[in-house]
């Protein structure tokens with residue numbers, strides 16, 4: 071039997087990259103998928119692709135920074151699709167300005183990155199929590215190598231702070247929700263080739279080389295590399311796993 075049969079899975083940022091791959095992978099394992107993205111068109115296209123492959127998928131426009139909208143979408147999903155049992159908090163952005171850049175940019179980066187990457191995770195979790203608790207659900211948050219360290223390849227302190235925060239939030243939720251049968255884990259992707267880093271890969275191939283040279287598996291990741299671990303954490307295969315982060319980084323953090 072498919073590993074996620076009878077589940078309804080919400081994936082944020084599902085219109086692109088890692089979120090899109092997870093949504094398709096979950097659909098292949100029999101889950102009904104709810105794709106949420108600020109980019110309504112991309113989410114709708116990804117949902118159509120899943121339906122074309124005989125999967126079940128619905129998309130809704132959502133900016134994860136808007137708390138009231140998260141609550142409204144959760145109500146719509148409950149009414150139109152049903153009770154959600156898997157939530158993947160994946161929506162995120164990255165910028166590469168340090169703390170000593172122009173003031174306006176530094177402040178702007180801080181506000182946007184924390185609002186999307188960290189408060190967004192809180193907002194969507196909070197909105198779907200009643201359903202997840204009722205259904206003994208699973209939450210999977212997308213962290214990073216930067217849930218542990220800052221990278222010297224250009225990156226912003228806001229991004230590192232947001233991803234450390236995602237891991238902290240994962241642990242806090244796992245501790246509190248375990249008694250309800252809700253499991254909460256994170257995935258820490260390494261350098262994954264997605265639209266998020268398309269520009270930097272094109273303009274600065276040296277930077278990609280720095281990552282790859284440090285990676286024992288000797289290559290960049292693909293969105294599909296995240297799918298198996300994401301299925302594992304959503305399924306009964308991980309029935310006794312909670313509060314963990316599964317690194318999917320080609321071994322980057324080991325050296």
Ligand SMILES: NC(=O)c1ccc[n+]([C@@H]2O[C@H](COP(=O)([O-])OP(=O)(O)OC[C@H]3O[C@@H](n4cnc5c(N)ncnc54)[C@H](O)[C@@H]3O)[C@@H](O)[C@H]2O)c1
Nearest residue numbers: 083085086087088108133134161162259261262264265266
């Ligand atoms: N690509 C990598 O190397 C890498 C490494 C570590 C962690 N991550 C994390 O993985 C996640 C997915 O990244 P990706 O590489 O697939 O990026 P991506 O840019 O391909 O996809 C991100 C998606 O999030 C959506 N999004 C952005 N802001 C949003 C908002 N306010 N509300 C709702 N949706 C919003 C975008 O429209 C897009 O569809 C992010 O949390 C990112 O930080 C990526």
